[in-house]
Amino acid sequence: MNYKIQISKPNLGLKELKAIREVFKSGMVVQGPRVEELEREFSKYVGTKYGIATSSGTTALHVAALSAGIREGDEVIVPSFSFVATANCILYCNAKPVFADINEDDYNIDPDDIQKKITPKTKAIIPVHLYGQSADMKAIMDIAEDKKLIVIEDACQAHGAEFENKKVGSFGIGVFSFYATKNMTTGEGGMITTNDEKINEISRMIRSHGSKQRYYHEILGYNYRMTDIQAAIGLVQLKNLEKNNKKRIKNAKMLTRGLKNISGIITPKIMPNRKHVFHQYTIRITKDFGISREELIKKLEEKGIQTIIYYPLPIHKQRLYLNLGYNVHLPVTEKLENEILSLPVHPLLKKEDVNYIIESIGELSKR
C-alpha cells in the first residue's frame, strides 16, 4: 500500500550521509570514537553521568536488567500495555515478569496496581513512558525507595520527555531505543543512561563479552555493541531532536484542536508536570463515533492515511505468555486495547497533512 501520509518516517538527510562518509574515511567502522561521543552527548542531554550505547533498545533493556542484578527467582513488575521487549528482557534473565494495569488517563503503569503486585520476590519495576509521556515517576520512585526496589525506565519512546522538568531516563536506570520509527534513530541502536558507576561498569562489560580488557573475560557477556556508523548518524539526530520534538508537539496540538469536539473520540491527555514528546499520537475511538475503529482504519487507508494500533494485543495475552501459563486479568489494559488508534504525528508532516487527517476523520464521524 502506497500511503500519502505514513504513520512514521525517519527524518534522515545529507548531514547524516556526510557523517557516515567521515566514518568511512577514518577506517574505524566498529565501536570507536563516535560511539564514545554519542554516549557523552546523549547522557549529557538526559542529565546522567554515564551513557552506554548498544545495538538496540532490546539489548539495552537486557543489559540494564542484568546489570541491575535481575536473576532467576526474581519478579519484576511491568505494564502489559507496551511493546513485548519490555517484558521479554526479564525472561532473558530467567526472571518473572509480573504485569500491572495502566491508568486510563495516560496509558502508563498504575502506581496503585504496582503496590498490589509487590511480593517478597519483587526485585524491580520497569515503567514504560508510553507514546512519549512520562509515567508518574514521583509515585514510582517513592514506592521503589520504600520497598527497596530497582527502577529501570523503558524510555524507548520518550527521548526528551520530562517529569517535573527532569528528563526521563535520569530517575532510575534509563533505556532508550534508536530504532527507525523513534524520535531519533540510528537505524537500529540503543542506550542505557545511569548515574551509578557500578551499573556503568558492568553494562560496558556485558555489552562486550564480559571483558574490560580485550580477550580477557570476567563474566558472561554478549556482543551488543553499536557501530561508529550508527553513532555518527545518532549524533546528527541528537542535534535535531529538540527541533523534531517541537514539531511533533505542534502537530499534536493541531490534531487535538481539530479532533477534541468530535463525539466518540478521546484525544490524548497531557498530565500535570509532564513534557509529552508525542512519539505517538494515540486517540481512542468509542461507541459514540459513527463507525467502528476497524472501519475507520479502512476508510482512512482509502484516503491514503496510514494509522496503526500500538499494540493490538497486550503482552499478557500474547501466545508466548499464554504458553508460559499466564492467566492475568487487567481491566483497563483490556478495555483500551480495543479503542486505541495512533495517527501520524511525525515531524515531516505538513500543515496540510494534519488538516487533511482532521477533515478525513471529521467526515467519517456522526459529529
Ligand SMILES: *Cc1c(COP(=O)(O)O)cnc(C)c1O
Ligand atoms: C522500540 C521499543 C523497544 C525496543 O527497542 P528496539 O530498538 O526495537 O529493540 C522497547 N520498548 C518499547 C516501549 C519500545 O517502544
